[in-house]
Amino acid sequence: MSTRVTIMDVAAEAVRNSGYNGFSLDQIARDVGIQKSSIFYHFSSKTELVAAIFRRYSNDIFAFLDQTTIKEARGGDRLMAYLLESRKLLEEGKSICMSIALNIDQENLHAEIIDDLAVFHETNIKWLIEAFELGMRDGSILEEGDPEEKAHAFLALVDGAQLMARSHKNVAIYDTATALARSRISL
C-alpha cells in the first residue's frame, strides 16, 4: 500500500471519530509510522487531505449507486440494498457519518468540500426518488405517498439511525430504527 493511501485510511477514521477539528496531523503521522512533515509531501494542507478523503468516499458511494441501479430491477430491492450497504459501512466504521461529521464543521472547511457535500446529498436524494418511483410502479413498495417526501424521509431515517447506532457503538440500534422501513418493502 502506498503511503498516500495509508495516510488517507488513517485520517478517514479520525474524521469519522472526531470531526475535522478533532484530530491533528501529528496523531495521523504517529499512527501511520511517519513524520508529520511527510504528510505535506503527499497533501499540501490538512484541508486538502480531508477533501481527498471525502472525494474518495463520495466516489465509492456513487459507484455503489450505479452498480445497484444495474443489478436491481425493482425499486424495493434497490432500497433494501441501500439499507444493507449503509449498515455494512456502519459496521466497518466507514459510514455516511463522515458527511455528517464534516457538515458540522462546515464553517471551518473550504468552499471546495462544501460543494462536494452538497453534490453528495443531492445525488443520494435523486437516486432514492427514482427508486421510490420505480418501486411504486412495480409494486415492491407497499405504501403510497409523494416520492420526494419518501426519499427525504428515507435518507433522514438512515442518517439518524447511523448517528444513533454510532454514538452508542451498537449496530442493533440501526436495525431497530430501520425495521419499519424494511417492513414497507415487499420481498
Place this chain on the structure above:
Amino acid sequence: MSTRVTIMDVAAEAVRNSGYNGFSLDQIARDVGIQKSSIFYHFSSKTELVAAIFRRYSNDIFAFLDQTTIKEARGGDRLMAYLLESRKLLEEGKSICMSIALNIDQENLHAEIIDDLAVFHETNIKWLIEAFELGMRDGSILEEGDPEEKAHAFLALVDGAQLMARSHKNVAIYDTATALARSRISL
C-alpha cells in the same frame, strides 16, 4: 442579562455551528464583548462551559416533554407537538443538533457530558415509546408496529431531518422529510 448567561448563549451557538473543537474561547469573548480571561471567572474550563450549556439545553427539552405529557392526552397529539417543537428549535437555531455535534466530538469530551448525552437520548426514547403505545390505544396513530421500533425510527427521522435542513440552511427540508410521519398521525 447576566454575563454568565450571555457567555452561554454565544457559546451554545458556536457549539451547534462548529462542534466542541471548532470554536475558541477567544471568539466567544470577542462576540460577548469581554476578555477571554473573564470567561474563566464564570466557568473553570471550556469543558465545564459546554457541560453547563448542554445541561441547560437538556433541561429545557425535559421540561417540554413533561408539559406536553400533561397538556396532550392523545399519543398522536404528543408526537405532533414533538415534531413542532423540534421544528421551532431548528428555526431558532437551538436544535437537537447540539447533542449530535457533541456526540461526534465524544473522544474529546469528559465523561460527565457523555453521561448526560446518554441520559438525554434515553429520556427522549422512553417518552416516545410511551406516546406511541398511547396513540395506538387511543387510535390517534394510524399505523401498527412495535412501539420501540416506532420510537427509534421517529427519533432517527427527526434527527436526520434536522441535520439535513441545517446543512442546507433550509427549514423546508425538515418539513418535506417529516411530512409522511405527520400523515400517519390522525387529527
Place this chain on the structure above:
DNA sequence: GTCTATAATCCGATAGAC
C-alpha cells in the same frame, strides 16, 4: 520520499492589578 529542525500561530489556562 522521508527525515530533523523550527517558524508562526493559536489555544486553554493562570497570576495579579484594579
Place this chain on the structure above:
DNA sequence: GTCTATCGGATTATAGAC
C-alpha cells in the same frame, strides 16, 4: 467581576539535509 499580561503547550506548515 473584569482587566492586562503571560505561560506552556499544541498545531499547521515550511526549510533544507539526506
